[in-house]
Amino acid sequence: MQKVIYDTDPGVDDAMALLFLENHPDIDLVGITTVFGNAYIEETTNNALFLKREWNIAAPVAKGAGQHFEPNRVSHIPPRAIHGPTGLGPIINPDVTGLETDPRDAPQFIIDTVRAHPHEIVIVAVGRMTNLANALSRDPGIASLVKQVVVMGGAFDHRGNVTPAAEANIHGDPEAADKAFTAPWPVVLIGLNITHQTSMTRAELASIAEATGARGKLLNDLSQEYFDFYDRIGDDSFEGMIVHDSCAAVYAAAPELFETRSGPVRVVCGGIADGQTIQMDERIGFGMADDWRPFPSQKVVTGIDAPAVLKVLRETLLLVKS
Numbered sequence: 045m046q047k048v049i050y051d052t053d054p055g056v057d058d059a060m061a062l063l064f065l066e067n068h069p070d071i072d073l074v075g076i077t078t079v080f081g082n083a084y085i086e087e088t089t090n091n092a093l094f095l096k097r098e099w100n101i102a103a104p105v106a107k108g109a110g111q112h113f114e115p116n117r118v119s120h121i122p123p124r125a126i127h128g129p130t131g132l133g134p135i136i137n138p139d140v141t142g143l144e145t146d147p148r149d150a151p152q153f154i155i156d157t158v159r160a161h162p163h164e165i166v167i168v169a170v171g172r173m174t175n176l177a178n179a180l181s182r183d184p185g186i187a188s189l190v191k192q193v194v195v196m197g198g199a200f201d202h203r204g205n206v207t208p209a210a211e212a213n214i215h216g217d218p219e220a221a222d223k224a225f226t227a228p229w230p231v232v233l234i235g236l237n238i239t240h241q242t243s244m245t246r247a248e249l250a251s252i253a254e255a256t257g258a259r260g261k262l263l264n265d266l267s268q269e270y271f272d273f274y275d276r277i278g279d280d281s282f283e284g285m286i287v288h289d290s291c292a293a294v295y296a297a298a299p300e301l302f303e304t305r306s307g308p309v310r311v312v313c314g315g316i317a318d319g320q321t322i323q324m325d326e327r328i329g330f331g332m333a334d335d336w337r338p339f340p341s342q343k344v345v346t347g348i349d350a351p352a353v354l355k356v357l358r359e360t361l362l363l364v365k366s
Contacts, residue, residue: 075105242350
């Protein structure tokens with residue numbers, strides 16, 4: 045059984061990945077940590093608490109960062125046109141009366157959980173890397189105790205989605221991402237080059253909702269504005285909505301469905317390429333690559349069996365009980 049901490053900024057595709065992690069038979073979801081990104085931190089935390097209640101999730105929710113790792117950074121406005129007014133599509137300021145977060149903040153929750161289960165915890169991080177960077181700053185020793193960090197983020201050999209160079213999660217806090225990717229723990233990065241190969245249609249999600257009752261209906265309902273966004277951008281390379289964050293969740297359960305290359309990963313911090321992710325391919329190497337060479341090799345996903353990943357996603361969501 046794979047123990048997972050889900051670091052998230054719900055977020056519509058975050059919600060689908062959460063339901064997957066909660067219901068996959070080989071995943072033990074031990075915690076949900078929230079971060080700012082798709083909405084402000086109070087909103088993403090409320091969204092996580094709301095989904096915890098509606099989907100009867102036992103894992104605690106720990107509130108995390110509401111500002112950048114480097115506090116002088118100017119914060120970006122959440123992408124309201126994509127994830128809705130407060131992050132969960134049409135569900136505005138969900139009522140979470142009576143629900144409380146864990147007394148620890150997200151970095152401390154990560155530290156305590158990793159130290160309680162050394163070499164067992166996989167962190168699935170699908171938002172900004174701020175909580176991870178803060179945890180490393182507070183307790184660098186956890187890096188040797190984390191089993192793996194699986195990240196949805198970056199744009200390797202692919203255009204970005206917020207600038208030509210950068211993907212949103214990394215662009216949202218580049219310094220945090222660079223700290224997380226250069227730390228001595230094993231990281232797997234699943235970027236836009238991979239996630240853009242995975243999409244789910246309205247009909248497919250509606251079919252899952254019909255088979256899974258109220259919980260599936262909630263996922264379907266909150267996803268409709270997300271579908272609308274992809275209809276508006278009119279990209280002919282896919283139909284439906286891209287299930288970005290679910291790719292990272294599926295990797296935690298079925299890594300054999302992905303191909304990777306290895307090498308240190310750095311993040312550009314500043315300038316017109318702010319947030320760009322760049323890997324030095326260790327098979328090639330560069331004699332003058334001193335900005336990469338001192339850092340540990342990480343894995344970047346370069347291939348995916350997309351039909352199989354989507355099959356695992358659908359089959360797991362169909363396990364959801366009303």
